[in-house]
Amino acid sequence: MLDNAMIALLGTSIWETLYMVIVSMILSYAIGIPIGVILNITSKDGICPNRPVNAVLGVIVNIFRSIPFLILLIWMLPVTEAIVGTMVGPTSVIVPLVVSAAPFVGRMVESSLSEIDGGVIEAAQSMGSSSWQIIYKVLLPEAKPSLIIGAAISITTILGYSAMAGIVGGGGLGAVATNYGLYRYEDEIMLITIVIIVVIVQIFQEVGMITAKKLDKRLK
Secondary structure, rough: OOOHHHHHHHHHHHHHHHHHHHHHHHHHHHHHHHHHHHHHHHHOOOOOOOOHHOOOOOHHHHHHHOOHHHHHHHOHHHHHHHHHHHOOOOHHHHHHHHHHHHHHHHHHHHHHHHHHOHHHHHHHHHHOOOOOHHHHHHHHHHHHHHHHHHHHHHHHHHHHHHHHHHHHOOOOHHHHHHHHHHOOOHHHHHHHHHHHHHHHHHHHHHHHHHHHHHHHHHHH
């Protein structure tokens, strides 16, 4: 039942979930953007074609994307403990979340960069721009709206992953749903956690879409 203790627990769980998702998102993009850029520029039609690098990195990304998050979460428990010093709590979940989400983000970034008009890149090359200049002044700025939409999709995926963390004591809304909704058969608590998660997803999606539209030069 929704007594004061449960309301306080839900409030704490919301903050734990947001903490896990936002920190994991930041770290995943810090790793995923370089991965996506390398995959894009080393592809056959990229500005720095390199088949071996592209193939090896692509295989690594595909392997980690193929591992179901729950299996990865359990498999990485010793690694998580070695990195953050504990296997339970919101902070411990960030490690497997980043490992799982970064390859996904990398593919999203690669896809966003692939949408850029080749003529823009050719114009930059004809002006003598270096590869680094093309990446920072052409590829990433031009792909910004698509990258933000991808971020909205990615954060939804990470939020879904974070809900599974409750099974191994990761905290957050997933823990509330598991401990009360599943093990104690409290359907009301399960429904409330589902509604809260849906609301959080909708907020992130709307913010992402609105921001992307404001940054899309094609709509101005």
